[in-house]
Amino acid sequence: MKIKKARVGINRFGVRKYSKVKSETENKIFYDVGKVRVRNTKRYKYVCTCPDNFYRQKTCKHIGKFKRMEVK
Numbered sequence: 001m002k003i004k005k006a007r008v009g010i011n012r013f014g015v016r017k018y019s020k021v022k023s024e025t026e027n028k029i030f031y032d033v034g035k036v037r038v039r040n041t042k043r044y045k046y047v048c049t050c051p052d053n054f055y056r057q058k059t060c061k062h063i064g065k066f067k068r069m070e071v072k
Contacts, residue, residue: 019033033049
């Protein structure tokens with residue numbers, strides 16, 4: 001997994017960093033994970049396209065993996 005920085009000027013959704021994270025249960029499925037700046041603040045939140053994060057609004061294992069790789 002490689003974390004990429006978003007380009008300046010094209011980024012209209014506030015994404016700062018993003019990556020594709022492979023599913024642990026399905027071999028051919030990848031989820032998009034991103035670090036997004038909360039509008040009008042200096043805080044960030046993490047979002048993922050997996051059903052667990054999308055429907056339950058909880059931190060999923062893909063976001064956890066992204067955070068661990070971000071620290072390195």
